[in-house]
Amino acid sequence: MIDVEGPTAICVAPNGGRLMKADHSNLPLEPADLARTARECVDAGACLIHVHVRDRDGRHLLDSSGYREAIDAIGREVGDDMIVQITSESLGIYEPQEQIAVVKETRPEAVSLALRELVPTEAHETAFASFLSWLRAEAIMPQIILYNADEALRLDEYCRRGLVPWDNIPVLYVLGRYTEGQKSKPVDLLTFLDRSKPHFSHWSVCAFGPREAACVTAAALLGGHVRVGFENNRWLPSGEQANSNADLVAAVSTSLSELGLRRADAAELRRSWQEL
Numbered sequence: 483m484i485d486v487e488g489p490t491a492i493c494v495a496p497n498g499g500r501l502m503k504a505d506h507s508n509l510p511l512e513p514a515d516l517a518r519t520a521r522e523c524v525d526a527g528a529c530l531i532h533v534h535v536r537d538r539d540g541r542h543l544l545d546s547s548g549y550r551e552a553i554d555a556i557g558r559e560v561g562d563d564m565i566v567q568i569t570s571e572s573l574g575i576y577e578p579q580e581q582i583a584v585v586k587e588t589r590p591e592a593v594s595l596a597l598r599e600l601v602p603t604e605a606h607e608t609a610f611a612s613f614l615s616w617l618r619a620e621a622i623m624p625q626i627i628l629y630n631a632d633e634a635l636r637l638d639e640y641c642r643r644g645l646v647p648w649d650n651i652p653v654l655y656v657l658g659r660y661t662e663g664q665k666s667k668p669v670d671l672l673t674f675l676d677r678s679k680p681h682f683s684h685w686s687v688c689a690f691g692p693r694e695a696a697c698v699t700a701a702a703l704l705g706g707h708v709r710v711g712f713e714n715n716r717w718l719p720s721g722e723q724a725n726s727n728a729d730l731v732a733a734v735s736t737s738l739s740e741l742g743l744r745r746a747d748a749a750e751l752r753r754s755w756q757e758l
Contacts, residue, residue: 488754489746490738491707493530493686494523496727498713499542499573506716508726511536513555520556520564522728527735529748530565531556532594532709542573544580546587553590565748567592567625572599578606582613589620594654596627597637611645618647623755625652625686629659631673638680650683650758654709657697658690665691668700675704684758692717694730699737707746710734 496510496519503509510519520531533556535548553566568590570581578600585593601610617624628634637653640646655674658666666689673679686707689697694715698708710730716723719737724730735745746754 488705489744489750490702491530491686491746491751491754492528492731492735492738493532493567493688493707493709493711494519494528494727494731495532495688495709495711495713496523497534497711499534499536499569499571501712502540506712506723509712510727511540513552516552517555517559519727521559522726523731524560524563526728526731527738527745528564528731529746529751530567530592530709532567532569532711532713534569534571534713542571542575544570544572544576544584546584549584549588549590553588563748565591565751567594569594570600571596578602578609582609585613585622586616590622592623592625593617594625594627596629597633598629601636607640607645611640614645614651615647623652625654627654627656628674629656631676631679634674634680634682637682641680648758652684652686652755652758653682654686654688655701655706656688666693666697668693668697671697671701671704684754688714690714692719692721695719695734695737698734699741702738702743703741708734 501509510516516533533552535543535552537543549568556566568588570585570593572581601607626637657670658664671687686709687698687701688709694710698710702708711727718724718729718733738745
């Protein structure tokens with residue numbers, strides 16, 4: 483059953499791996515910028531931050547030292563009030579074994595894992611299952627990124643085969659990544675929630691484009707958690723450009739409150755993970 487009474491966790495994805503300062507002057511790239519963004523977004527209602535780090539030229543980087551520097555900076559600013567989730571995204575640069583290695587070297591509290599990247603072929607299934615078992619033993623919470631319903635079916639198969647050591651592993655449904663112009667619509671969520679598709683009890687949604695807030699609000703009303711931020715969108719529901727990631731968080735936080743939904747804090751999100 484879908485639980486619409488539980489609190490909704492708001493995640494902020496403030497930078498992504500592709501955007502540059504030319505895309506938005508307030509894009510946070512350095513650890514100090516990420517820490518300041520974390521504080522602003524906690525105050526606006528977020529409890530989780532999805533972090534990318536860059537090299538000296540601003541390019542996407544999977545690097546344990548870079549991650550630890552960002553995690554430490556965020557921790558000094560917000561303490562336990564925000565969970566830091568690192569990305570393992572390849573952006574076509576890294577191989578699965580490299581993605582796994584950086585997570586093991588970093589040992590974050592949480593990590594996002596794109597199913598299509600970590601398990602591109604059947605030959606990668608054993609390594610993926612072993613990695614998930616390691617994450618479970620280390621109390622690191624994964625979130626599996628699913629771009630379409632076929633990937634949800636594949637993850638469900640892995641669960642039934644015993645490759646996933648959680649009864650209810652968290653997932654992120656990505657809306658609109660491969661639509662024309664990368665513009666999501668709330669109706670895009672239906673393909674994941676169709677009764678013929680697997681149900682994951684701890685699910686979140688992110689969406690591309692100016693209807694981000696509408697998409698994630700629809701998800702929250704149906705019992706999901708939400709992710710917003712410059713990584714996928716830089717526009718407020720009004721059509722104006724957001725000045726900061728916190729503006730996007732605040733807009734969604736206000737919508738949820740006005741609809742009678744309660745925001746989760748970091749402690750509540752951690753407790754919910756312990757029950758999975």
